Amino acid sequence: MQPVHVWIRSESRGTERRAPVVPADVPMLLDAGFEVTVEESPQRIFDIEEYAAAGASVAGEGTWIDAPHDAYVLGIKELPDEPASLRHQHIYFAHAFKGQEDARRTLERFHRGGGRLFDIEYLTDTDGKRVVAFGYWAGYVGAALGVLHLAGRLVAPLAPMAKHELDGELEHAGKNGADLLLGLVTGARGRSGRGAQRALVTASVPITRWDRQETRDLHKQALLGHDLLVNCVVTHTPTPPFVEQADLEHERRLRVLADVTCDVTGPTNMLPVNTEITTWQEPVRHLHDGSAEHGTAPLEVIAIDNLPSLLPREASEGFSADLTPHLLGLAEEGGPSGPWRAAGRAFDQAVEELEAGNGS
Numbered sequence: 001m002q003p004v005h006v007w008i009r010s011e012s013r014g015t016e017r018r019a020p021v022v023p024a025d026v027p028m029l030l031d032a033g034f035e036v037t038v039e040e041s042p043q044r045i046f047d048i049e050e051y052a053a054a055g056a057s058v059a060g061e062g063t064w065i066d067a068p069h070d071a072y073v074l075g076i077k078e079l080p081d082e083p084a085s086l087r088h089q090h091i092y093f094a095h096a097f098k099g100q101e102d103a104r105r106t107l108e109r110f111h112r113g114g115g116r117l118f119d120i121e122y123l124t125d126t127d128g129k130r131v132v133a134f135g136y137w138a139g140y141v142g143a144a145l146g147v148l149h150l151a152g153r154l155v156a157p158l159a160p161m162a163k164h165e166l167d168g169e170l171e172h173a174g175k176n177g178a179d180l181l182l183g184l185v186t187g188a189r190g191r192s193g194r195g196a197q198r199a200l201v202t203a204s205v206p207i208t209r210w211d212r213q214e215t216r217d218l219h220k221q222a223l224l225g226h227d228l229l230v231n232c233v234v235t236h237t238p239t240p241p242f243v244e245q246a247d248l249e250h251e252r253r254l255r256v257l258a259d260v261t262c263d264v265t266g267p268t269n270m271l272p273v274n275t276e277i278t279t280w281q282e283p284v285r286h287l288h289d290g291s292a293e294h295g296t297a298p299l300e301v302i303a304i305d306n307l308p309s310l311l312p313r314e315a316s317e318g319f320s321a322d323l324t325p326h327l328l329g330l331a332e333e334g335g336p337s338g339p340w341r342a343a344g345r346a347f348d349q350a351v352e353e354l355e356a357g358n359g360s
Contacts, residue, residue: 003033004331005071008056009064010041012080015280017043017160017312018134018319020074020091023050025324030055032328037071039063045160045312064088072118072330077306078106085113094119097350098236101265107354110347122346123326123339131339132322135191135232137308137315138260143183143196143230144170145302146258147203149284150227151178158280158304163314167202174204182253184208184223186215186242186270187232192260196230218242224252234261235268242270248288251295257287259303274301280310 006029008021021029021036023046029036038051040061052058064073065083075092086109094117096103110117123131144166148154151173170178183200187193188209200207208226215233218240223229224247231242243257263269264277278285283302290298308315330336336344 002070003035005035005037005068006327006330007059007064007067007071007073008036008038008051009073009075010039010061011043011075011077013077013306014043016077016306016309017045018076018306018309019044019046019312019316020076020319021324021327022046022316022320023054023056024317025320026051026054026056028324029327032331034327034331037067045316074327079109083113084109086110086115087113089116089118091118091120093121095121097122097346098263098266098268100263104354107350111351111354116344117347118336118340118343119346120323120343122343124342125339131326132319133191134308134315134319136195137311137318139185139192139195139197139230139232140199141166141195141307141310142192142232142258142260142302142304143185143199143228144203145283145304145307146228146230146256147173147178147181147183147200147205149300149302150181150256151176151203154283156281156283158283158310160310160312163311166311170199170203174202179204179206181205181228182208182226183228183230184210184226185230185232186210187234187261190232192232193230196232196258196260200230215239215242220247221250224250224254226254228256228258229254230258230260231270232260233270234263235270238268239270241272243273245273248273248299249291249294249296253297255297255299257299257301257303259301260307262303262305262307264303271301271303273299274303276303277305278303280304 026036036056037059038056039059040048073088073090096106183205185193185196189211259271264275284300286300288299290296329338
């Protein structure tokens with residue numbers, strides 16, 4: 001049996017510094033008989049020399065296009081716009097199965113080229129639970145940015161940092177009034193929710209924790225009575241949203257939405273008052289002026305779709321520790337097994353829907 005070839009590509013997004021597999025975990029793949037190639041990258045938090053020292057082969061930036069046909073091309077965020085046809089098996093967060101913006105174009109690229117997509121979001125166990133995610137650090141950073149903005153300490157453009165630096169900012173905010181804020185975390189028991197809570201604790205912000213029961217029996221006035229909402233709920237089925245346009249005119253304390261899930265263009269957006277991401281250059285967007293007469297505060301949103309990349313080293317190390325053992329499942333006889341099979345089914349279903357829509 002030919003060895004499985006994992007090709008770790010460079011990222012096309014300029015702010016993306018994370019790595020799906022860190023140098024320390026490369027030997028696990030090599031010991032299992034895998035071939036590992038890592039592209040050079042000017043922005044990745046880990047130097048290419050570290051990968052070479054771990055035993056990986058080195059390739060030029062963007063050369064995955066010419067990688068062997070059977071290679072698994074592994075990344076994190078979106079692919080560059082070219083080539084128009086994708087022939088490889090790709091592993092990354094594509095966000096293309098729930099009707100998001102550009103979803104159709106992404107699927108058509110795979111359909112034209114005969115390639116295959118294993119979306120990391122759809123790597124699930126037999127109970128349908130995701131087996132790997134950046135969620136903890138997404139929640140941590142999202143909540144941290146919300147607190148720092150309310151404390152007047154969020155400086156744009158944002159830049160990657162080490163965790164101890166971010167924690168220092170949170171602790172300073174906690175000593176200067178953040179302990180008077182009220183924070184609400186939705187999806188509190190999930191990965192993102194746990195990370196968000198940890199950041200709020202570091203900043204001494206009192207926390208209200210909502211999970212399935214509380215979000216199912218939604219108490220809008222209680223929600224609007226917080227300064228900060230950190231949304232960590234992701235859903236694949238239509239669900240009553242947390243904050244709608246009509247809520248903005250009601251009496252409320254709510255001033256900042258930190259949307260960790262950032263499903264801003266999909267039909268299951270839990271915060272439909274916002275339909276655009278925000279960026280490292282402009283992390284905060286103004287949504288509503290508020291009215292002193294009606295007791296409504298101004299409302300702003302933070303909706304950055306690569307939050308963990310602001311803590312690239314810690315986020316990469318945690319993600320790689322979860323993902324690398326699952327990569328070994330790509331070598332199973334009969335093809336990728338377990339969570340890979342689940343991700344493959346999600347792709348097949350999306351392509352079938354695409355073909356049906358095209359009349360194929």
